[in-house]
Amino acid sequence: MTTVRAVIVTHGSLGSALVEAVARVLGPPRYCDVVSNEGLSLEQLIGTVGIHLDGTPTVMFTDFCGGSAYAACHALQERHPETAVVSGVNLPMLLSFFTKRDTLPFGELVAAVETDGHRGIQRTVA
Amino acid sequence: MTFPRFRKKNDLAFPLVRVDDRLVHGQVIVGWAQGLELRPVLLVSDRVRADPILSKTLLQLIPEENDGAVLTLAETAERALAGAYKDARAMMIFEAPVDVLKLVRLGVPIKSVTIGGLHFREGREEFLPYVFLSEWDRTTLSELRGLGVKVFCQDLPTTKPVPYEE
Numbered sequence: 001m002t003t004v005r006a007v008i009v010t011h012g013s014l015g016s017a018l019v020e021a022v023a024r025v026l027g028p029p030r031y032c033d034v035v036s037n038e039g040l041s042l043e044q045l046i047g048t049v050g051i052h053l054d055g056t057p058t059v060m061f062t063d064f065c066g067g068s069a070y071a072a073c074h075a076l077q078e079r080h081p082e083t084a085v086v087s088g089v090n091l092p093m094l095l096s097f098f099t100k101r102d103t104l105p106f107g108e109l110v111a112a113v114e115t116d117g118h119r120g121i122q123r124t125v126a
Numbered sequence: 127m128t129f130p131r132f133r134k135k136n137d138l139a140f141p142l143v144r145v146d147d148r149l150v151h152g153q154v155i156v157g158w159a160q161g162l163e164l165r166p167v168l169l170v171s172d173r174v175r176a177d178p179i180l181s182k183t184l185l186q187l188i189p190e191e192n193d194g195a196v197l198t199l200a201e202t203a204e205r206a207l208a209g210a211y212k213d214a215r216a217m218m219i220f221e222a223p224v225d226v227l228k229l230v231r232l233g234v235p236i237k238s239v240t241i242g243g244l245h246f247r248e249g250r251e252e253f254l255p256y257v258f259l260s261e262w263d264r265t266t267l268s269e270l271r272g273l274g275v276k277v278f279c280q281d282l283p284t285t286k287p288v289p290y291e292e
C-alpha cells in the first residue's frame with residue numbers, strides 16, 4: 001500500500017507548529033509537507049500547494065473552512081481525484097492520520113481522520 | 127452587529143468595493159460580508175468566471191445569506207446599470223485595481239475602493255505590509271483617483287484605513 005502523503009496548509013505558522021507537536025508524540029513524520037498562506041495570493045497559494053501533489057494519494061489538511069487555504073485545496077482537489085481535503089485540522093486528527101495511513105484504504109482513512117478530529121473535541125463543564 | 131471601525135455607518139458607500147488577490151477568504155466573509163450583512167457579494171473576475179472549478183470553490187465559501195455570485199465585468203456592469211444593486215448593501219470583490227477601473231469606464235458609479243490585500247510578486251513593490259503595487263497598479267489607482275474614486279488600504283476590519291496617495 002502506498003503511504004498516503006499529507007500536505008498541511010494553514011494561516012501563519014500553525015501548520016509547522018502542529019507538525020512539531022506530532023513529532024513530539026510520534027517522531028518526525030515522513031511524507032508530510034507544510035504550506036503557509038503567508039504573503040501569497042490565492043493564485044500563488046494554489047501553485048505552491050500544487051507543487052506538493054505528485055499523483056499519489058494525498059490528504060490536504062486546512063485550518064479554516066472558508067479561508068484561502070481551504071479555497072486553494074478545494075480547487076486543487078477538484079483537479080486531483082487522488083486527493084482529499086479535510087478542514088479544521090487539529091492534533092488528534094493528525095495523530096490519527098499518521099498512525100492509520102499505512103493500514104486503511106484511502107476513503108476509510110479520510111473518514112477515520114475526520115471522526116478522530118471530532119472526537120478530540122470534548123468539553124468539561126461544571 | 128460588529129461594525130468595522132474604519133467608517134461610520136452613514137459613511138458607507140455601496141457597492142462596497144474591495145481589491146483582494148485572495149478573493150474570498152476569512153477576512154472578507156467573517157469581517158466584512160457577515161459583519162456588515164452585505165448582499166449580494168459579487169466576485170467580479172473574467173478569469174474566475176472562465177474557470178468553473180474555481181468559481182464553484184469560491185462560491186461555496188460565501189454563506190447563503192450573503193447571496194454570492196461570480197460575474198464577468200460585463201455582466202456586473204450590465205446588472206449595475208440596470209439598477210440591480212441600487213438599494214442593495216452590495217459588495218464587489220476584484221482581483222486587481224485594473225478591473226475596478228474597467229468597471230468605472232463601463233459607466234458604473236464607484237465612490238471608493240478599499241485595497242484589502244495585494245501580495246508580493248515580481249515587479250511589485252511594498253506600499254504596506256499587505257499591499258504590494260506595480261507601476262501599472264499605481265497608474266491605475268491614480269487614474270481612479272482622477273475620476274473621483276477614493277482609494278483606501280485596509281486589510282482587517284479592525285485596522286485603521288490608510289488613504290492611498292501617490
